[in-house]
Amino acid sequence: MTTPPIPSSLPPISVATLLGLREGEDVQTWGRIRAAQLLAGRELALFLLAANLIGAALVVMMLSPVVALWQLLVWAALLAAAAVAVAFRRLRTPDRSGNSATLDTVRTTLFDGLALAATWGAAPLLFARYTAPPTELGLWMVLSVLMIAAALALSPLMLATLAFIGVLAVAVAIPLIFSHAYVAAAATTMFAGLLIYASAIRARNFAALHMSELTLSERDETVSLLLREFEDSRADWLWEVDAARRIVRASPRFAHACRLSPDAMNGMPFLQVLAGPTWEAGNFSAGLRQLAEKLKQRGSFRDLALPIIIDGEERWWEIAASPRYDADGTFLGFRGVGSDVTEQRASADRIYRMARFDTLTGLPNRLHVNETLSRALDDAERWRSRAGFMMIDLDRFKAVNDTLGHPIGDRLLGRVSERLSQLMSDNELIGRLGGDEFAVVVRDASDPQRVERLARTIIDTLSRPYEVDQHTLFIGASVGVATSPRDGRTAETLIRSADLALYRSKDRGGGVFHAYEPQLHADAEERRVLELELRQALERRQLALHYQPVVEAASGTLRGFEALLRWNHPRLGSIGPDRFIAIAEETRLISPIGEWVARTACEEAARWPGDLRVAVNVSPEQLTNPHFVTVIASALVQSRLPAHRLELEVTEGVFMREGTGATRVLEQVLDLGVRLSLDDFGTGYSSLGYLSRTRFSSIKIDRSFVVSAAKGVPEPLAIIRAVVALARSLGMATTAEGVETEAELAMVRELGCSNIQGYYFGRPLPVAEAREVIRRGSTNARAA
Template sequence: MKSLLTDQNPADDVSVRTLLGLGASHRDIAHLRQLQLAPLRGRGSLRLWMGVAMALIAAFTMVPHVRSVIVAGWLTCALSFSLWSYRSFATRPLGEARIAGPAEFALCNRHAFYSALLWTVPFWLQGLSPGTDHALAMWATTLLMMLTLAMIAHSLPTVCILYIAPVSLSAAVALVRAGAPQLAVVAVAAGLLLSFFCIRFAQNHIRFRRAEEVLHEKSETVSLLLREFEETSADWLWQTDSNRRLVHVSPRLAYALGAAADALEGQPLVQALSGDAWETGNFPRSLHDMAERMKRRESFSNLIVPVTIGGKPRWWELSASPRLDEAGKFLGFRGVGSDVTEQRVSAEQIAKMARFDNLTGLPNRLSLNEALARALDQAQSARSRCALLMIDLDRFKAVNDTLGHPIGDKLLAQVAARLKGMMDRSMTCGRLGGDEFAVVLHQAPSADEAEEMARRIIATLSRPYVVDNHQLFVGASVGYAIGPQDGATVETLTRNADLALYKSKDKGGNVVAAYVASLHAQAEERRVMEQELRGALDRGEFELYYQPVVTAEDGTLNGFEALIRWTNQKLGSVPPGRFIPLAEDSRLIAPIGEWVLRTACHEAMRWPANLKVAINVSAEQLTDPNFASVVVSALAQSGLPPHRLEIEVTESVFLRDGGGAAQLLDQLIGLGIRLSLDDFGTGYSSLGYLRKTQFSTIKVDRSFVVGAAKGSIESIAIIRAVVALADSLGMSTTAEGAETEIEVDTLRALGCSNIQGYYYGRPMPAADVLTLFRPPENLATAAA
């Protein structure tokens, strides 16, 4: 049950009837009586000595007017009553909660009434008509007694009235009998006024005690909440005086600061937070900001400040507001703080993750864009130049496809380390994603400087890598654009550098390409071509042409090479050299290659059984683990014997692969399919390829054929070496691009096994191929 104090407004007065105990019982009357009795607690001795002193004074006053025996009798009674009253209350701790308030209240009232009866007697000890002098003397003594009682028992108006009323009335009657009615009126008036003031004093006392207990209750609640806050929360409270020095340092704050509370008491807050920096004055900016706000007596909230605790940096979040007294005087600051170091570290880590690449630790696209923006602003303001280099790794996809992404990730980390090692203060490198990187040159005096840097990057990134005992080779293609001439914004310069990179990739990779305005038209053409290419198969726009391959010795036809042609309604006839690389980049080469394989096998079944068909396969197709099953399916559906199918590959298959393509080629050889190494001599011409894979044929590029026919010693030597190598390994040789009789005779003389070129026939549609096998009479019949 709530107490009387919390049930009522402290400003409200308790009714007079309730104070006097005349009205209905209050719902918490016991607590009210305890408040009234509390001022009497510990004043038993004072009441005793007051009673003794007043009794002696009264007896001394009565001696001239009353016989000594009577005075002695009354004095004995008065002293005995004082001692009895003292002993009655000595064992009763008045006003305590464990004491029943109303019972003690009634006991006080009875003793007050008994005392009043005792003190009315002296007025009549001289007789029913006392003398004026005796009545006045006794009235002065009892008045002093009433005033003293009112001061001691002011919270108990009933006690005061029970004493004052009988004594005042007795004094008034005695004064009337003594012939002083005017003094009798004064005595009554004095009694009434004193009683009235006792009631008002009692009400004020109760009002004050109510406010005091409400304040105490609130203080206890606040203290309880603060204790609970400090015990259950990671935060702590702090407080300063008007000079911004710590006061009332809590144990939690002392623990957070790593010092004793006594040592921190009176220490400036900034000194406690700054650690060793206090001596130098080299504070962090946020700590300066907090000090300035406190100096201006301003509130602050959620202010993050760096602090030094035990020589280690920490981050605290502080909030505080100034303290003012009732008069508005500044007392200091009171606030709350918490250690947010872990949250700060987590936030910084998240921010770093948002701006840096997790795998390589290099700046990501966002950071690179910001660096490029700064470089462009600087270049425009200083009328200088900057550059953006876009880098794409060559042959990286093959590493992922054959050795797995973990190996690819480690390779990317090594690439990033090499790239980072090339940077100086005027450069920023980063990873855009996948195997794409970029370098921002904040100062590029000329395009030559950017191109030289690009060539250095290619040379550095093209060196061999060793990852988990695998030796890997990747190259790099670089495209660059100069700012602000090639683009005044980040978006424009990035797009143009990207176009230059496409140009570099189109050239075969491992080269540098600069941005030129014509690249926009090429990019648009490429976009349109890719869009048309995606629907070419469904629209049936592809067609296979076949070029004859003959035996060099007697010119006998022994097979055809299948060559794809594309005729589009918008683009017209598109050369293979233009759309094949695009098909590889856009991942369309697999479905197109499968169509070529199935169509060629189907057409070859209509030829004589001694003729084979050769099909070009790109490196992208050989990285597809399903390619072998596609070949088997094509042979099975068409019925073509495996030995009549020849797969042509280039050296790029091995350069872009870590071993997976070689395994796939071995599977095809196991099926009885023939393999041909195309363009041998124009690339690395590594003999290791011939040792690892059992090729059936080596093809000699047309450039050597033309050179040999013109008498080039180098070309003749190369062809002879290739023929000798093939013969020793049990392989045949096919020379490509023979167009004249001189070239044919030269190739025969050099020992080539097969010849292919316009001299024996241009690529022709499948229908024209079939006419080569019809008997003459069938041709005449068909003509008729």
């Protein structure tokens, strides 16, 4: 049996630890090493006893002619008693193999060495004066042999060895020194030192060897534990077939996996066992056919997946194998390993589905849609055809979320996905991109009319009412369409083109579809440039306010002005609000711009005489900011403008955002004393409930009604009369917007409107011109 190597990674062994004077770093390991040291001393206890008794007999025989026999016998009896006691102590040491020993147990071996050294050391000290040179040499040789025997028998117990050899060497050297035999004394000391050094080396090697064995044993236990855990937790098995592909030496685990006995499997065709109930019908899976081909080719293979029917349940196995040949190169068959990967495959399928399908609707998600679109584009390029892509955005869906909550909105999205799925054929794939955005990949879009019909069908289908939790909901859809290769050759460019087309559909009010046009890209680029410039417009003082007069209808007296925002760009020229206000709202720039407008308008109005009011338009986006009330209050305080001279104009769209807290912010503003006007009444989501719930000061009638009514169209006339009557009953004023002609002026006066605003009385004027109008007190400030 070879000795295991001592690992180089073992920590150094200190002398104190080796002697048992100090505990080692690893207490458990050193406890087991000490047990091994004691066991080694136990095994050589009889050898040491025999050496002591034989040595004592030799000394008695040598000294009996010159020393009194009774003295020798007394000394020999004491020595025998000490040797027997030491041997008995060693033999009583329990077998501690694999156990642990304490430091105190090792330290007690010191007394064994001292007891033997004291009795043997008495011989040269007591009897040296009686001996002649030949006798002295004989005594020295006996004592030297005993020191060697102790070095052999007690070396694992280093403390006992050191005590015995050290004390005995001193006892031998002292008489030699007194007899002036200095060379002999030095030789004795050197001999003892060499024995002690050799014993220390042997003791250290003994400890290191056992430390190595313990380390290797722990590693073996760890490896065995890991192997047992692997074997218990895995469903792997070994299989072997002969050259005829028949199973040989079926392992119990393989047989258990097949629900058969090993004896029944031996000799069966391997493919028959795997085919199970499909063997007779010959309806083999693709994986089994691939395995048959691999076995036929006699080559190594791995990770071959195939479905297996076990007790009527489908399982998935992975097979790997290598061919076997004898010394002459004769093919003997295959030997391989199989494993049940059903759970792993199911987990992989779940992960795949989570990565590529939307959890809310079950539709393909953005990643899956992009992958499908890329494949459709590749196929279209290969076959010289076209692929299409549709972006779908739900109209008025945000209002459902804001008013009824996200749970209702989520269920509504589920209903939408069901309707969309029913419209799809094998040529299309519908997916959800996120929020209320969906997309359709049209694999073959060679027929534009078919794509157009699908877009219209989607809009019509999604616009039908929904019944969700006892709520009847009405939403709509806007669609943007892009087709390859005209609108893009890659998935990224085609998606961008469809998104631009969708944006155009939303701009047109929704409920329509729009195909991509190159002009849309130019518009998007212009929009991007405007956004970049708008972010710096305030800092560069490019924004300004113009003021349009508002006069009393009956007398023409100036009642105030409406502050209208203008953007004068040094390079792009004058940019109208219709081009940049929507950008400001989408980019959240409307809040700082709106704050600047409010402060500037209040500062200007504070210079006006009397009770002239200033009206400021407020975006619904501003009212979602809880600090808006603070902004208005601060503008009034800093400008010292009385609150009743400031009028905020809001559109009906504000009331479609009840979930955002806009109405609550309006109430807080009204508490400051500020007036509130409902702008563009009748053009949006008109409801009498808004008028009854909110403290409006006036209602502004949109210009479209004024123009139509002046032409004699009965419906607008009836609407204006109804609005005026309603406003009077609620104590509100009415302002007719867009009055430009004498006929329009006469008509709105006849209908009873309170105030008039329009080009007839003045265009929006710069600050200086507006001040001049106020100074002249003119009521008919026509713009040139």
